[in-house]
Amino acid sequence: MKVSVVGLGPGGGADMTGRARAALERCELLVGYTAYIDLVKDQFPDKELLSTGMRREVDRCRAAVEAAAAGRRVAVVCSGDPGVYGMASLVYEVAQEYPPIEIEVIPGITAACGGAAVLGAPLTHDFAVISLSDLLTPWEKIEARLAGAAAADFVLCLYNPASRSRPDYLKRACDILLRHKAPETLCGTVRSIGRPGETARLCTLAELGEAEVDMFTTVFVGNSQTRNINGKMVTPRGYLQREG
Amino acid sequence: MKVSVVGLGPGGGADMTGRARAALERCELLVGYTAYIDLVKDQFPDKELLSTGMRREVDRCRAAVEAAAAGRRVAVVCSGDPGVYGMASLVYEVAQEYPPIEIEVIPGITAACGGAAVLGAPLTHDFAVISLSDLLTPWEKIEARLAGAAAADFVLCLYNPASRSRPDYLKRACDILLRHKAPETLCGTVRSIGRPGETARLCTLAELGEAEVDMFTTVFVGNSQTRNINGKMVTPRGYLQREG
Numbered sequence: 001m002k003v004s005v006v007g008l009g010p011g012g013g014a015d016m017t018g019r020a021r022a023a024l025e026r027c028e029l030l031v032g033y034t035a036y037i038d039l040v041k042d043q044f045p046d047k048e049l050l051s052t053g054m055r056r057e058v059d060r061c062r063a064a065v066e067a068a069a070a071g072r073r074v075a076v077v078c079s080g081d082p083g084v085y086g087m088a089s090l091v092y093e094v095a096q097e098y099p100p101i102e103i104e105v106i107p108g109i110t111a112a113c114g115g116a117a118v119l120g121a122p123l124t125h126d127f128a129v130i131s132l133s134d135l136l137t138p139w140e141k142i143e144a145r146l147a148g149a150a151a152a153d154f155v156l157c158l159y160n161p162a163s164r165s166r167p168d169y170l171k172r173a174c175d176i177l178l179r180h181k182a183p184e185t186l187c188g189t190v191r192s193i194g195r196p197g198e199t200a201r202l203c204t205l206a207e208l209g210e211a212e213v214d215m216f217t218t219v220f221v222g223n224s225q226t227r228n229i230n231g232k233m234v235t236p237r238g239y240l241q242r243e244g
Numbered sequence: 245m246k247v248s249v250v251g252l253g254p255g256g257g258a259d260m261t262g263r264a265r266a267a268l269e270r271c272e273l274l275v276g277y278t279a280y281i282d283l284v285k286d287q288f289p290d291k292e293l294l295s296t297g298m299r300r301e302v303d304r305c306r307a308a309v310e311a312a313a314a315g316r317r318v319a320v321v322c323s324g325d326p327g328v329y330g331m332a333s334l335v336y337e338v339a340q341e342y343p344p345i346e347i348e349v350i351p352g353i354t355a356a357c358g359g360a361a362v363l364g365a366p367l368t369h370d371f372a373v374i375s376l377s378d379l380l381t382p383w384e385k386i387e388a389r390l391a392g393a394a395a396a397d398f399v400l401c402l403y404n405p406a407s408r409s410r411p412d413y414l415k416r417a418c419d420i421l422l423r424h425k426a427p428e429t430l431c432g433t434v435r436s437i438g439r440p441g442e443t444a445r446l447c448t449l450a451e452l453g454e455a456e457v458d459m460f461t462t463v464f465v466g467n468s469q470t471r472n473i474n475g476k477m478v479t480p481r482g483y484l485q486r487e488g
Contacts, residue, residue, distance in 0.1 A: 007357075009261065017353065018265075019258035057483045081357045085481065088365035092478045100474075105361035109261065109351045113251075113325045117349035121332035125381075126389050128372040128398060136482030137369075145370050145396040152392030153385070154372060230344075234336045237329065238380030239301045 003068045003101060004075045005082040005091050007108020011194030012039030012079070015109045023106050027075035031064040036077050061087055061094040068101040081110035085131055085159055112157040115190035115218040118200045120232025122188060122220045126154055132169045133160040146173055150180035155226065155235055158219040161189075170219065174209035177221060181205055186222040188233040189213055202233055247312045247345060248319045249326040249335050251352020255438030256283030256323070259353045267350050271319035275308040280321050305331055305338040312345040325354035329375055329403055356401040359434035359462040362444045364476025366432060366464045370398055376413045377404035390417055394424035399470065399479055402463040405433075414463065418453035421465060425449055430466040432477040433457055446477055 004023040009015030024030070029048045030037060037051040050067075052060045064076045078086040088105045095101060116123040128149035134142060149156055156177070161170040177185075183206035190200045191214070203211055205221060213219060226235040248267040253259030268274065273292045274281060281295040294311075296304045305320065312318045322330040332349045339345060360367045372393035378386060393400055400421070405414040421429075427450035434444045435458070447455055449465060457463060470479040 014263035014266065015261050015351070017253060017259050017261050021262075022258065058487055081353075083357055083360040083365050083367050084371075085368060088361070089368035089478045089481050090483050092365055092473050092476055093480060093484050096473060103476075105365060107259070107353045107357040107361040109325075109353065110357060113327055113351040113354060113357075116327040117332070117351040121327050121336055121349060123327050124329060124333035126372070126374045126386075127328075128370070128393065130370045136486060141397070142370075145398060148392040148396030149372065149398075152389040154389060154392075229336045229340060232336055232347075234333045236337060237333050239334050240337050242380060243302055 001068050001071050001073055001101065003064050003091055003103050004106055005088045005103070006075050006077050006106045007081040007086070008036060008039060008077055008079055009109040009194065010080060010111060010114035012036070013194065015114060015194050017108065020106050020108060024075055027073045029067055029072055029074045030077055031060055031074060032077035033060070036079050040077060057087065057090055058094065061090045065091065065095045065098050065101060069098045078108070080114070081108045083107060084110040084112070084129065111159060111193055111218040114193045115220065118190045118193060118198065119188040119220060120229070120234045122222060122226060122233045122235050123155055123157065124237045125223060125225070125235045127157055128154040129157045129159065131159040132173055133166070143176055146176045147180065150177045153223045155223045156221040158221070160215060161213045161217055161219045163215045170211070170213055171209040174205060177205060181221065182224070186226045186228055186233055188220040189217050191217045193218065202228060202231070245312050245315050245345065246317055247308050247335055247347050248350055249332045249347070250319050250321050250350045251325040251330065252280060252283060252321055252323055253353040253438065254324060254355060254358035256280070257438065259358060259438050261352065264350050264352060268319055271317045273311050273316055273318045274321055275304055275318060276321035277304070280323050284321060301331065301334055302338065305334045309335065309339045309342050309345060313342045322352070324358070325352045327351060328354040328356070328373065355403060355437055355462040358437045359464065362434045362437060362442065363432040363464060364473070364478050366466060366470060366477045366479050367399055367401065368481045369467060369469070369479045371401060372398040373401045373403065375403040376410070376417055387420055390420045391424065394421045397467045399467045400465040402465070404459060405457040405461055405463045407459045414455070414457055415453040418449060421449060425465065426468070430470045430472055430477055432464040433461050435461045437462065446472060446475070
């Protein structure tokens with residue numbers, strides 16, 4: 001009948017939108033990665049649950065689309081925004097294999113926006129969002145995007161900066177960024193945005209390569225104007241500078 | 245006492261988060277651009293209001309910080325996310341001129357995420373967000389960012405694609421993008437995201453320069469993999485392609 005691909009925001013709690021909450025209330029079946037189902041199952045106790053482990057993305061979306069094609073009202077839950085490295089595109093792709101169903105995407109607060117709010121205001125000018133995971137993207141393409149964005153003085157937001165199998169990827173990314181950005185460029189890291197144990201740190205680009213990051217960390221690299229105001233990472237939009 | 249810089253999401257209604265709504269309920273004084281105050285004043289009827297017209301951003305933030313320094317609980321309301329071309333950075337900058345106050349940023353659904361959900365799933369791979377407004381940024385810098393992002397095959401999301409004084413800026417941007425992206429690259433425009441009269445259209449990059457856009461439109465330009473699936477703009481993340 002219908003699949004709603006729903007963004008929970010960073011923690012699945014107060015940062016969820018009213019529209020996301022209403023969609024979860026309306027659905028019969030919640031489908032998602034186990035950790036995301038765990039974030040919401042207590043808030044929506046009377047739902048049927050279908051959770052699968054990591055790397056089972058295609059199975060999960062097929063199950064959701066199959067249930068909808070069989071007449072059920074389904075919500076695929078994603079952390080953050082399903083449209084940013086989430087399941088939204090895969091649901092559309094998989095649905096081509098089945099009879100027509102209705103699909104809607106309900107946006108959520110993605111880690112770029114949620115993490116920026118914790119750090120201060122790093123993204124108030126042009127920015128680029130790049131995932132450092134090379135599971136689905138050749139590393140050469142990631143390198144080209146890092147270099148292109150750094151050369152054009154974008155603020156950068158990096159998702160998936162490290163994992164157990166990729167402990168040195170942030171260091172490799174920093175080496176590329178340092179060819180185009182000054183070593184004193186202000187950077188920030190946020191871990192567990194909107195969840196218990198949320199932590200945020202500022203450092204310079206020269207120091208960022210050695211920062212402790214993992215798969216729960218989002219990384220921000222400033223542009224040439226970004227600065228530290230009382231411990232916050234702030235990229236001026238230019239209003240005050242226009243006033244002179 | 246405290247300034248909360250609050251994102252209303254695209255329409256100030258169902259896409260607002262629980263945290264944003266709670267912050268507006270707690271505050272005494274709502275400060276913002278007239279059009280954004282109008283979006284929420286009926287939902288929070290017992291608040292004092294301070295609204296100012298366009299281009300009064302610095303005055304607005306000074307008034308908010310002054311009221312907080314005088315002991316009041318203030319919310320600065322922004323459409324979308326205050327951290328993306330919003331007031332978050334300016335509040336931090338202006339607050340340096342006053343005695344210390346507490347500042348918090350409460351993120352909202354920005355037009356990139358809200359518009360993407362309307363179009364389908366264009367942002368499910370690396371993307372760059374660029375404002376075409378040259379009120380605060382030299383056009384040469386905007387051009388360099390368009391070229392850098394296009395050359396590295398980012399999906400692009402363009403804010404402020406046109407205004408009465410800049411009717412041809414999207415055309416100028418497309419001319420730059422066409423040096424690096426194929427003319428058949430899938431593009432999309434969304435107007436009045438989450439508001440009455442919301443409209444979405446798909447076209448090619450060759451056609452985008454002639455598309456009807458205004459200051460209420462957000463523009464999306466696909467990467468080399470973005471495609472039209474049953475009228476939706478979808479950028480594959482690569483899960484199905486990995487399956488082979």
